[in-house]
Amino acid sequence: MKYTTRQSAIILLSDGTIFHGKSIGISGSTFGEVCFNTGMTGYQEIFTDPSYFGQIMVATNAHIGNYGVNENEVESDGIKIAGLVCKNFSFNYSRADASGSLEEYFIKQNLICISDVDTRALVSYIRDNGAMNAVICTDGTSVDELKVSLANVPDMKGLELASKVSTKVAYYYGDENATYKIAALDLGIKTNILRNLAKRDCYIKVFPFDSTYSDLSSFSPDGFFLSNGPGDPEPLVGAIQVAKEILENNRPLFGICLGHQVIGLANGISTYKMFNGHRGINHPVKNLISGKGEITSQNHGFAVNKEELENNADLEITHIHLNDGTVAGMRMKHKNCFSVQYHPEASPGPHDSSYLFDEFIDNIKG
Structure with a gap:
């Protein structure tokens, strides 16, 4: 099934700060510690790296998905990040040996993603205030409900994963x-x-x-x-x-x-x-x-x-x-x-x- 409707979506930080964007792929909510990666390439390796389990990834590179995915470029048996936040999401890809699009890959592995976010502002905020828990929501759940759920997410400190x-x-x-x-x-x-x-x-x-x-x-x-x-x-x-x-x-x-x-x-x-x-x-x-x-x-x-x-x-x-x-x-x-x-x-x-x-x-x- 291909999802084409792009709903309004948010990423809510544990201190109450909200950034707005648009949904990619499946609908729902996902929780984790928000962090950012400064790599310009290698997004598939990042998404499948087990070290990122339990974390919402913010991509600082402006374009994600432009070269699709390749089944030989994974670091584990599937996506390990809890969710993705990006600026520009490429629905089309240009690499000849790609095995599919990143959107299809996300849908197949049930990853929640939000794009069209001001990632420069978000990363700057994280740099100033530190890594913290967050939730990506693409299904319209109220902010008040999300805050209650987010308050119950354990901190990474002391967490065995x-x-x-x-x-x-x-x-x-x-x-x-x-x-x-x-x-x-x-x-x-x-x-x-x-x-x-x-x-x-x-x-x-x-x-x-x-x-x-x-x-x-x-x-x-x-x-x-x-x-x-x-x-x-x-x-x-x-x-x-x-x-x-x-x-x-x-x-x-x-x-x-x-x-x-x-x-x-x-x-x-x-x-x-x-x-x-x-x-x-x-x-x-x-x-x-x-x-x-x-x-x-x-x-x-x-x-x-x-x-x-x-x-x-x-x-x-x-x-x-x-x-x-x-x-x-x-x-x-x-x-x-x-x-x-x-x-x-x-x-x-x-x-x-x-x-x-x-x-x-x-x-x-x-």
Whole structure:
């Protein structure tokens, strides 16, 4: 069924602020934490990234949908964002190898979207006031009713979401005859991470988020990986315990984003919710070991405590975010472990950060 009628729609923020627009696709309401992404391309990868689960995405790029969708450009089994807010929505697409339009994709996956919003004003408001919960409504529900429902939506701080996106059963990825075996804890893993590991002669077994160290070790892996994912890292007590046991046994360990934060917590480093977070494909990072800069893809609303990290004798900051000085990478001085707060598999540089996968393999080789 194709929806052609475009109804008036709103996005209501938890502080009562309202922005107006027009509905795209299905009718209804959707709730989540509102955030924004500054990427100019890659919208399908963003929408299917499990790390965005529970969040309403505001696209800062003026045009969304202009190159359609391609079934090979997904990071999971479907759309993970709670809803989309954009300025100009393209109902037609121009890319020759597209498999369909973004509107059809949204309708098929029941995503609620609002366009014709003054996204520059909305993003500016979020920048000034911080990330907060919001609701997109495209069905005419009264503002008073929406406010009541919105007040009951839990804050992202303290919210465990990895269980919502993690695999329910373990599965394998890559060539079973590959040289290296990797046990990956799925906290919301992106498919391109698996592609990058498989490309480096790895056979990966992906485990559910609540798996134990014993579960992961039963695969007899050469290395361990803690994935990206949504939500607050602090409630992930099981994953934190897995990280502690990996480190106690000095096994090779690599963490990305949420996995990076879990490794920090396993070392007694606290995490905190950021005012806005980092979301985009143009974030500058400096590698403090090599002195080189990297253009990185980032998607996180939490970070590890920099001061505590600097005062920890067992840890070393390896990467720093050049916009605000937050920690973008760390490693342990006496253990075979390192992690980053950004996405080397996303390759916006396009190859600035791919060396991190090579370093992981080098660590496994010993």
